[in-house]
Amino acid sequence: MLDQFRKRVRAAARRLRRVERRELQDFRRWAEVTENLVHLSMLVFVPLAIVLVTTLANAVPQLSFLLFPPLAAGSYTLFVDPTSKYSDPKRFVAGLTIGAVCGLGALAVSNSYLTAPGGQFGVSALGAGLAVFATGVVTWPLDIEEPSSYSTALLALLVEPSQRAAFVVSIFLASSLVAALFVVWREEFYEQRATYLYESMSGDDHVLVPMRGDSAGQTAMLGARLAAAHEAGKVVLLDMVSDSDAATTQQSLMRDTIQMDIRSENGSGSPSARTRPVADGGNPANASVSPDQTDLEAEVDWLETHADRIETRTGVSCQVVVASDDGSPAQTTLQTAAETNCDLIVAPYESRHGALTSYLQRLFRSESDIVVHRSRSDRTRWKQVIVPVRSVSDVAHNMVDFATRLAGRSGRVAVATCIGSRGDRRRAEEMLADLIEPYEGAFETRVPRTDIQTFLTDTAPQYDLVMIGASRDRSKASRFISPPTFERLEDVETDVAIVDRGRA
Incomplete structure (x- = not known):
């Protein structure tokens, strides 16, 4: 009874860990989208900036509470689009400070020459217009226009005479604090987001290549060039045979080949041509082995x-x-990838009746990252690559x-989307x-006003490789009505790589 209870507890714990890993992976991939990451950061860092400024204002009574509205709006402008011209920390600080100065100047003019309306918050209409006009006249030629500077100028009209200098100083200090927080976030996290969030930047460098089909050699070289981008990269070539005895024999032959290569390098002589295994360059006709073993040696x-x-x-x-x-090549491939610590499977393209074979479909449904390579030539280098995306x-x-x-440093990558x-x-x-x-390299972007199939038919021959998604996020009904793009590229005489991320 107690053993059964323990088993159920352990099983529940394993399921909970799987759910946690899946949710964490889903969140990480959701955060890979720049728009999602920016809005998430805005929800975290803008309130944090206001908390810091409020804490400072409470500690220093001279700081005016009127700085909060333009500061909150300006902080949003900084974080919501980190690459826009309004997300410049210098522009942010200078714009808000100049707006405060212009507002106080307009207040002085209106108090001297205009009659202010009564009431605690009474402001001259002409004075308000003058504050906005002065802010625009000053910030435009200096190219430091900041939307929040206009609200700062208007709020300056409400400042008490005894707090005017403190108001300008508080605007400068508070905006500088927010700008410093923004700079740290942008340089240390946003601009480095590929390193933190994009799994392929630090992974997908241990590559397993199932050696199937006539183009396995080209596919293996593609996998090797993907792995070569990282210092820790490695390639594992997988050969599958129909029974375990043949697999054991083939592994033994490869070990014999390695041992003979070592003896040859050490000057210990080499076996005679009559008994030398085929894997070391001998002639299968002269090998003193059975025909089945000769075939295995040739494959080795x-x-x-x-x-x-x-x-x-x-x-x-x-x-x-x-x-x-063992009757399931796909399962063997996935198991071997796990045992050899490979995080990317690069497989040759296989089709039947115009669709992927069951072997590739099973790989695409797995938790591994997959690249399926359709070779149209003997090409082993791909320096010109086009990447169509939705x-x-x-x-x-x-x-x-x-x-x-x-593509490397000397190549070229084109990224396109059809609208x-x-x-x-x-x-x-x-x-x-x-x-x-987030990526370094030579890029060009293309936005053609045509459908994807027509665009690739006309454009793909100019490139060495088309890198395209597997469209696994689409429903079965959608894929039935409109087949994935890669299935409609049979007439394109260019290498195609079909990419998909594993799904936990």
Whole structure:
């Protein structure tokens, strides 16, 4: 009875941890969208700034309470669009301070030449207009226009004569405090958000490549170039056989090959051509082994050749793993990725009747990050990459990151979004600017007024690779009515990489 209770408690704890991990992952991917991150930061840091200023005002009675309305509005302007011209800390401090000075100047003029209306908060209408006019006249030529400076100028008309100097000083100090908080947030977090939030920036560098199909060599090189972008990158080439005995034999042959290479390097001689395994360059016809073993040795030789080529061309560590598929190649691939600590699977493209094979569909439904490579040539370098996107998302960030890895410093990455004949071009351009801002490299953005299929058919031949999303976020009904874009690119004679993030 007690054992059953303990098992249920442990099972409940495991489920709770899975839910927590899933929710944390969902939140992190939600925060990858710049708009979400900015609004979340605004909800946190604007109130924090007001708390700091209020604490300071309570400690220093000379600070005027009239500084709070323009300060709150100005803080919102700073954080809501960190890249706009109004999110300049110097503009923020100077604008609010000049607005206060102009307001006090207008107050002095109105008190001298105009009759102020009665009441505690009575303000001359002409004085208010003069305060706004003076603020605009001063800030415009100096290029320090700040929306909140006008409210500061108007509030200055309510300041008591004994508090006018303190009002200007309090505006300057409070705005400087908020500006300092904004600078720290922008430089240490917002501009570094890719490092903190985008998982691919620090991961997706241990790459597993299932060696399936005729283009496995090109796909392995694609995976190697993705891994080579990080110092800790590695590549694992996976070969799957139908039974465990063959897998054991093949692994043994690879160990024999490595041992003979070591003996050869140490000057211990090499085996004769008659008995030398095929994996070390011998002739299968002269090998003193069974026909089945000769086939295995030839396959080992093929795998080792690819591994050597990867290490030579990219400098990335490459190892070969042979596993029994046990009737489920997809499950074997995922299990091997977990056992070899690989966080990205790069698989060759496979299709049947115009759709992905069940093997690739199973990979896309897994928790692993997936790249499916459709090769149209013997290309092993991709310096010109185009990335079509629909919106800013975690998958879009992955695609841009992978594209910059492949293009390198000497390549070029184009990021495009199609808006049709009635789309909002400005909004699309702002979206693309937000998407590529965290990354370094040569970028171009394209906003064509056409559909995605027509655009890629006309444009893709100018590039080495099309990096496109798998559209796994769409419902089955939506995918049935309108097939994913990559399924409509069969006539495009350019390499295609289909990218998807794992779903817990």
